[in-house]
Amino acid sequence: MQQDASANTGSSRTDTLSGRVTRSRDFVVGGIMTAAIVMFVGSAGSVLPDALGRIYGQEVSPDNIAVTALLLNIALIIFGWRRYGELHREIAHHKYAEEQAKTLAVTDPLTGCLNRRAIGEASANLIAQAARRDMTVAYLMIDLDNFKNINDIQGHDAGDKVLVEVAQRLKATMPPNSHVARLGGDEFACTFIFDADFPETVQRVAEDLIEQVSKPITGPASSGTAELTVTASIGIARADQCENSLDVLMRRADIAMYASKKHGRNRYCWFDPRMENEVQFRNKIESGMRIGISRGEFVPYYEQQIDLNTGMLIGFEVLARWNSPELGQISPEIFIPIAEDTGMIGDLSASVMRQAMEDARGWDQSLTISVNISPVQLRDPWLAQKIVKLLVETGFPASRLEIEITESCLFENMGLAQSIIGSLKNQGVRVALDDFGTGYSSLAHLRALPFDRIKIDRSFVTSMNESKESRAIVQTIALLGESMGLPITAEGIEDGELIAHLAEIGCAKGQGFHFGQPLSIEQARRLLAERNMLGLGWTPQPVPQDDAEPLTEPQLRAARGE
Structure with a gap:
């Protein structure tokens, strides 16, 4: 409103100045015409009769000076009249321009709506x-x-x-x-x-x-x-x-x-007032995230990936976790969407990925790490170069890194996805198609992009015992992978009885809570030490106790907008 007042004040000053100039010009022109008319009336009474008599043959000699003055008066009247008309046209044009300027100042030029x-x-x-x-x-x-x-x-x-x-x-x-x-x-x-x-x-x-x-x-x-x-x-x-x-x-x-x-x-x-509370809470989380990323508060947790045929540990999927000193434990379901909306997902992912590469660098060389890439990150044409830069800086072998890309990412820009995946593959990084079968599935993607692995979405795996449809979908995807030479990973294994069946239909690798909850770096190191898969130079550290309290259920519901 202050801007409106300033604009209106400026406009009124311009109008006032314009009005003064107009009145000044009107006064000058009006004065010239008035003087010319007065002089015409004064001289015409004596000169016109003599001039007319001369025209009609009378022996009259009009005063040349008076005639000249009369003609000059007539010329001044004509000049004044024409100038008066020009002035009025100029004023009309000026007013039109002012109206147009005022209209443009309050109107959107494309749609004609108010701005x-x-x-x-x-x-x-x-x-x-x-x-x-x-x-x-x-x-x-x-x-x-x-x-x-x-x-x-x-x-x-x-x-x-x-x-x-x-x-x-x-x-x-x-x-x-x-x-x-x-x-x-x-x-x-x-x-x-x-x-x-x-x-x-x-x-x-x-x-x-x-x-x-x-x-x-x-x-x-x-x-x-x-x-x-x-x-x-x-x-x-x-x-x-x-x-x-x-x-x-x-x-x-x-x-x-x-x-x-x-x-x-x-x-x-x-x-609804609850919406404002949610916005305030979201802003609090967003502010905490901006500080937390730079402080290294976001850390990797590791979910085990198991060879379903041998039961051997063959790698981990890297998951981001945040235990904020001020806000407590924040679920990824809350902070990941906020990071994507605000553009922080790239920095957050790079920070967690760097830590994971440094952690895993000294592990047994047979162990791999898998990192999920957000759809927002896949819009970045420099994504492949950024990942390669992390590999070089941490000294982590590209062959031990697997990047997971969800199918929904591919619909936004297939050309850019092809370029990024091709660049990663050229450096030796493996690429997996994540959440396969969730509704975006397209055989064209498997043909067009050089994936190394297919990951079956956890929703199908967890419901295999209760749903014949889910069991059939998992078996179909496994057969598809076998026919295309693509190994299959089954996510969401929570029932040990499924392992034999998944291995039988061709799923090479599996992960899920049946094999254990995601592990902190200290917990992962202890596990690897027990299996003689950890490099030298590490000594067990006491597991730290979290000082921050987790968010209450009402806070979680507010953050989700429920």
Whole structure:
């Protein structure tokens, strides 16, 4: 609002200065014309009769000086009249330019909606009007789901077409005396007055907006034209529950919008105070993570990987764990999504991977480590180089490292995935296709990418005893791996009775809680020492006791948004 006030003040000063210049020019031109007319009237009375008499043949000799003065007066009148007309055209043009500048200052140039600054002022005016009428204001924050895919796949022309069409649909759907704004990117805002006793009015508007936005849009695409489809996630807040504070209203609508996205997209959510608690808790975790990564608070834990035919330990999967001095034990289910959303996942993964390589460097050379790569990391074209750099700096053999990539990663950018996997393979790193069979499965991926291993998702393995379908899926994947020469790893083995069956159908390697919980570095070293698989120079250390208390169940539920 302060920016609005400053802009309005600057605009009023410009208008005042312009008005002074205009009035000054009007005065000068008006003065010239008035003087010319007075002189014309004064001289015309004596000169015109003589001039007319001369024209009609009378013996009259008009005063040449007086005639010259008369002609000069006429010329001044003509000049003044023309200048007066030019001045008025100039003023009209100047006013038009000022109006255009004012319009551009409050309007989004692409969609014609209000811009971020203007919707704030418009909403403040609506709140004042609603208060006088014993009503309130609804503020709807709207974000288009998966809009980035349209820009990336179909091009920015298609993205602009979608934004323009969505803006028109929003304007057409909103009730009278409402405001629609584009806040930037693919975010919009709508605001209108409603009766506080009938919130269902707002819900109907939100439902109509979702329905209209989701209709296909025909627009330009990379291959001609295409039907472009987006959906909308909407967050709603009401002014009477925000003490009519515009800043609080907009922030709460934004929080509710992110809740809509979190709960499945293509829907609306009213703001709930618990959402704000969740945001505050998330921000606390995010701040703790930024400090914790640099302090080395994120450490690797090791889940055993077993040869199902011999029962021998052949490696570990590396898992990230965080025991924050301030927040306690934070589940990976909480901090991994936050790391991905905030872009910290790359630094977090590199820190844990470096520690794991340094830990495992002195272990028995037959032991491997497997590291899972986030879909966000696979968007980084320098990922392979960063991993190779860690191998060089730690001295860990590339042949003992296996990178696990989930199938969902491959749909975003197959070309980049091929490049990264190819670079890793050239350095001797093995690559596994993780969570195979979870719904993204495609034989094209197995043909197009040089994987070394397939990992069956734990959901199928853990339900094999109860579900014939799961048992059939596991057996089919094992046969597929055998036919393509790809070893199979079964995750989620919790029942020892499954081991013989998994080995029989062709699963070479397995992991799961049946073989033990993930181990800290000290626990892993003790295990390896017992099996004579640990290098020299290590002496057992007392297992440290965690001072920090784990998060309570309500805190965990709040962090997950439950």
